[in-house]
Amino acid sequence: MGRFCIFWYDKEMEQLPKENFGETEEAYFKSYEMGEDDKEVLLESAKTLFSLGVLGKETLDDLRIASFDSKNFYVITKGEHQSTDEFKVEDASQNEKDFHIYCIGHGKNFRKRDYAGAGAWYEVPELEETALNAKKVPNPKVLENKEKILKAILIPPKEVFERIHGSRFEYDTDLVFHEAGHIEEMLLRDWPNEGEIPAFPSEKQRREFMKTLDITQDIDRATIGEMYAMMIDREAKRQLGFEHIDMDDEAQKMIDSSHKKGYLLAKALEEKYPDFIERKKWIQSLMK
Numbered sequence: 001m002g003r004f005c006i007f008w009y010d011k012e013m014e015q016l017p018k019e020n021f022g023e024t025e026e027a028y029f030k031s032y033e034m035g036e037d038d039k040e041v042l043l044e045s046a047k048t049l050f051s052l053g054v055l056g057k058e059t060l061d062d063l064r065i066a067s068f069d070s071k072n073f074y075v076i077t078k079g080e081h082q083s084t085d086e087f088k089v090e091d092a093s094q095n096e097k098d099f100h101i102y103c104i105g106h107g108k109n110f111r112k113r114d115y116a117g118a119g120a121w122y123e124v125p126e127l128e129e130t131a132l133n134a135k136k137v138p139n140p141k142v143l144e145n146k147e148k149i150l151k152a153i154l155i156p157p158k159e160v161f162e163r164i165h166g167s168r169f170e171y172d173t174d175l176v177f178h179e180a181g182h183i184e185e186m187l188l189r190d191w192p193n194e195g196e197i198p199a200f201p202s203e204k205q206r207r208e209f210m211k212t213l214d215i216t217q218d219i220d221r222a223t224i225g226e227m228y229a230m231m232i233d234r235e236a237k238r239q240l241g242f243e244h245i246d247m248d249d250e251a252q253k254m255i256d257s258s259h260k261k262g263y264l265l266a267k268a269l270e271e272k273y274p275d276f277i278e279r280k281k282w283i284q285s286l287m288k
Contacts, residue, residue: 029112029160034069038157039092039101042067045155045176046076046099054177054235054276059184062135064127064152065176068110073126075102080132089130104130115156116164118175120182123149140186140197151187153179168251173233173240181232185225188287199224205286212282213268219261226262227269228283234266235276 046065049055065076074092075081081102083089090103104126121140127150136148158171169175191197199221200206209215237245247255247263255263273279 025112029110029115030070032069032110032115032157032160033071034067034074034157035159038067038069038159039074041158041171042074042155043076043096043099043101045172048172048236048240049176049180050098052236052239054232054239055180055184058187059151059180062151063180063183064131064150065155065180066124066127066152067155067157068106068108068114069157070110071105073102073104073106073124075104075127076100077102079134081127081130082132084129087126087130102130112164115160118153118155118179120153120179121149121186122152122154123147124152124154127152137187138191140189140191151183153183155179165254168248168254170237170242173236173242177236178229178233181229182225184232185228185287188284190288197221200286201288209286212272213265215265219265220258222258223261223265224287226258227265228262230259230262230266231269231279231283234270238276 042065049065050060062079063077064079067074076099078099080100081089081104088105092101092103093099094101106126123139131150134150136150139147139149153176155175161169161171161175186197189197190201199219200209209219234245246267252260252263269279269283273282
C-alpha cells in the first residue's frame with residue numbers, strides 16, 4: 001500500500017511529547033483498536049462532508065472514507081463491499097440509513113508515523129478488491145500503468161491522532177475535508193499519459209495565476225494541490241462556524257514546505273476572491 005500522506009516532518013515526529021505514552025508507546029500503536037467514539041466521529045465527519053456543500057458531486061460520488069487500527073479498516077461509503085477469498089468484509093452499518101459501514105480485516109503493522117497523518121489517492125488492496133461495481137479513476141501516481149483505483153481518503157482514528165498531536169489540528173476539517181479536497185483537485189485535471197502532472201495545463205494559465213496573486217516565485221504542483229485542499233478545509237471551518245480559521249503557530253511548525261506555501265496561497269486567494277463560489281470557480285478554470 002505504501003506510506004500514508006504524512007504532512008508533518010519526520011524530525012518533528014521525533015519531537016512529539018513522549019509523556020503521552022511513556023514506555024508503552026510501541027505497544028499502544030501496535031495494539032490500538034478503534035472504539036465506538038472513534039467510529040461515531042468518523043461517521044459524523046462523513047455526513048458533514050457530504051452535506052456541507054463545499055465539494056462537488058463528482059468528488060463525493062462513490063468516495064470511500066476509511067480509517068484503520070491494528071486489526072481492521074473501517075470504511076464509510078454509499079457504495080458496497082463484499083468478502084473475497086483473501087479479505088473478509090463485515091457489514092457494521094446496523095441502523096445507519098445514509099451510509100454503508102464496513103469492517104475489513106488486514107494483517108498490517110501500523111506505526112506511530114501512520115497514525116500521525118492522513119492521505120488520499122492510495123491503493124489499498126483490502127478496499128480495492130472488495131469494492132462492488134465501484135466507479136474507479138486513473139491512479140495519478142502511476143499514470144504509465146493505466147491503473148484505476150477507488151476515490152478514497154485514509155484518516156487515522158481521532159483518539160490516537162489527538163494523542164499524538166493534541167489540539168494542533170481540527171480532525172474534521174484539517175483531515176477529512178482537506179484530504180477530500182485533494183481528491184477533488186486531482187479530478188479537475190486532464191492527466192497526461194505519462195510523466196508528471198504539471199501545476200497548470202498551460203503557460204497562459206500559470207501566468208494568470210502568478211499575476212493575479214502577485215507571485216514572483218514559480219509554484220510547483222504539490223503546492224497548488226495543498227492550496228486547493230486548504231481552500232476547501234478553510235471554507236468548511238467558516239461554514240461550520242469555527243471561531244478561528246487560521247492555523248496557530250504550533251500547527252504551522254508541524255507542516256512541510258508545500259503545506260506552508262499552500263496555506264499562504266489559500267489565504268491570498270481568499271483576499272482576492274472573498275466569495276467562495278467565485279474563488280473556487282476561478283482556480284478551477286486554471287486547472288483544466
